[in-house]
Amino acid sequence: MLNTFTISFRLKNTYKANSIIYSIKGLPILNKILPDRLYKSGGLKVFANIVSVLWEIIGTFLGKFLYVLLMLFLMATLYDTNQADTFLHIFTLLTVIGAISNTYMFNPTKDKYYAIALMNMDARKYAISNYAYSMLKVIVGFLPFTVLFGLGVDVPLWLCILMPFFVVSMKMFAIFYDIWRYKSTGVVTNENSLDKFRWIAIALLLALAYGLPLIHVVISRTLFIILLAACLPLGIYGLIQILAFQDYKKLYKKLLTPDNVYMVKNASSTDVIRKNMEKSIEYDGSATSNKEGFAYFHDLFVKRHRKLLTKSAQKQSFFLLVTIAAVLAVPRFMPEAKEILNQITLTFLPYFVFIMYMLNRGTTITQAMFMNCDHSMLTYRVYRTPKVLLGVFKERLKTMISINLVPAGIIGIGLALVLFTTGGTDDPLNYLVLFVSVNAMSIFFSVHYLVLYYLLQPYTISTELKSGTYKVAQVLTYLVCYFMINLRLPTIQFGIATTLFCVAYTAISLVLVYRYAPKTFKIRL
Numbered sequence: 233m234l235n236t237f238t239i240s241f242r243l244k245n246t247y248k249a250n251s252i253i254y255s256i257k258g259l260p261i262l263n264k265i266l267p268d269r270l271y272k273s274g275g276l277k278v279f280a281n282i283v284s285v286l287w288e289i290i291g292t293f294l295g296k297f298l299y300v301l302l303m304l305f306l307m308a309t310l311y312d313t314n315q316a317d318t319f320l321h322i323f324t325l326l327t328v329i330g331a332i333s334n335t336y337m338f339n340p341t342k343d344k345y346y347a348i349a350l351m352n353m354d355a356r357k358y359a360i361s362n363y364a365y366s367m368l369k370v371i372v373g374f375l376p377f378t379v380l381f382g383l384g385v386d387v388p389l390w391l392c393i394l395m396p397f398f399v400v401s402m403k404m405f406a407i408f409y410d411i412w413r414y415k416s417t418g419v420v421t422n423e424n425s426l427d428k429f430r431w432i433a434i435a436l437l438l439a440l441a442y443g444l445p446l447i448h449v450v451i452s453r454t455l456f457i458i459l460l461a462a463c464l465p466l467g468i469y470g471l472i473q474i475l476a477f478q479d480y481k482k483l484y485k486k487l488l489t490p491d492n493v494y495m496v497k498n499a500s501s502t503d504v505i506r507k508n509m510e511k512s513i514e515y516d517g518s519a520t521s522n523k524e525g526f527a528y529f530h531d532l533f534v535k536r537h538r539k540l541l542t543k544s545a546q547k548q549s550f551f552l553l554v555t556i557a558a559v560l561a562v563p564r565f566m567p568e569a570k571e572i573l574n575q576i577t578l579t580f581l582p583y584f585v586f587i588m589y590m591l592n593r594g595t596t597i598t599q600a601m602f603m604n605c606d607h608s609m610l611t612y613r614v615y616r617t618p619k620v621l622l623g624v625f626k627e628r629l630k631t632m633i634s635i636n637l638v639p640a641g642i643i644g645i646g647l648a649l650v651l652f653t654t655g656g657t658d659d660p661l662n663y664l665v666l667f668v669s670v671n672a673m674s675i676f677f678s679v680h681y682l683v684l685y686y687l688l689q690p691y692t693i694s695t696e697l698k699s700g701t702y703k704v705a706q707v708l709t710y711l712v713c714y715f716m717i718n719l720r721l722p723t724i725q726f727g728i729a730t731t732l733f734c735v736a737y738t739a740i741s742l743v744l745v746y747r748y749a750p751k752t753f754k755i756r757l
Contacts, residue, residue: 237361296373315385321450325441331402355481401467408470530627556646574654582719589713594681640674669727672734
């Protein structure tokens with residue numbers, strides 16, 4: 233089994249090393265300087281392998297550090313409750329979420345596909361050895377930070393030490409359930425495509441994790457100790473069942489299909505992407521439009537992709553309406569929550585930058601535009617002329633803004649209503665700023681994703697994502713939005729600053745598209 237793990241680790245490391253070289257070649261300027269024979273360079277391969285190993289070590293600790301700091305420690309200090317109990321409360325519920333959504337065993341990754349499906353490695357030895365390594369990384373990665381931040385909120389040292397083992401025990405018992413489910417029904421859990429019941433459970437647990445402390449309800453230290461005492465033996469039982477299970481080859485044969493392996497964000501498999509996109513197209517021969525020119529061309533695209541575009545926004549809007557109604561109902565049953573909700577509304581506006589980022593589906597929409605329209609149209613020279621290109625761009629921008637403004641408008645009105653019903657504000661300008669700034673954020677992301685698409689156009693004719701700059705821009709966007717979660721600024725100041733920034737960014741972006749898109753919007757080689 234150790235030999236199997238060693239081979240699989242070397243395979244994964246080689247894959248990562250080649251990905252690093254590929255990413256280096258994808259960077260601006262370097263992609264024109266560095267030749268394809270770079271992959272044969274022994275020195276660069278050694279460098280890439282060193283980077284890969286270092287990234288493995290950093291990944292073991294960095295993600296856990298940010299998770300414990302941002303999701304547990306800082307959040308626990310925001311509530312008017314016992315910080316130690318709140319820390320344990322959030323930790324417990326988020327651990328359950330992790331157990332049902334991220335067990336490692338049922339994640340159809342490319343390295344599993346290469347090792348088991350293509351290289352025919354022993355599935356059982358591969359699964360168990362790599363799972364043991366993943367759980368070891370969980371314990372080693374979590375331990376220093378549960379101790380550091382746990383002690384920071386007065387959690388006893390012995391509990392801080394046992395917290396990582398609680399995480400591992402929950403994951404092992406969750407895997408036992410998934411294996412039992414597979415043996416009973418033949419259904420294999422796919423962590424990249426969770427069923428609706430798990431998503432509902434995740435949403436409820438997330439609401440309980442951060443919602444209950446608002447009304448001073450948390451899992452006490454005593455209750456956590458009871459849960460820990462119950463979970464550890466369940467985890468051991470789960471481990472026994474994991475080791476006893478023999479049919480990993482059949483299980484992974486069902487899980488590691490090309491559709492599952494490549495059905496992830498930014499996938500590069502042409503057939504799989506096309507298949508997924510085709511599911512979202514409504515082929516209706518009667519679909520027509522009374523518009524003309526570029527507007528007509530784009531209007532047909534929107535009508536045939538209604539499932540991908542408007543229906544998603546409708547689902548988001550329904551969920552937001554239910555959520556806002558629930559928040560508005562809280563003060564009626566718990567008057568003590570009024571002041572807390574009022575304070576949150578007046579200081580948590582930066583948090584909604586991340587929420588608007590999550591709601592916006594710009595990447596999915598632009599991928600659909602390329603897959604079902606531009607990858608064919610860009611082969612015609614007339615489609616790349618400034619007049620045509622900019623005409624279609626304007627129509628697309630109008631559509632993206634109008635679609636994304638629906639959920640944004642609901643959030644804006646909802647925040648204003650929450651502020652009004654929880655005591656209001658001395659400055660009525662807060663109501664207007666809440667509504668306008670949230671909608672400005674929505675417009676910003678609509679512009680941002682479409683402008684990135686036109687200025688960096690990252691796809692090849694086979695829909696392979698091949699732009700290091702585009703990937704860097706996506707990562708930076710995520711990081712900026714994520715770190716906004718921890719900002720606590722007055723609504724008026726932040727809202728006005730955000731609105732002005734969005735206006736300026738939109739104006740500058742449109743100028744850049746007008747000047748450079750006719751040169752940059754083309755199929756990559």
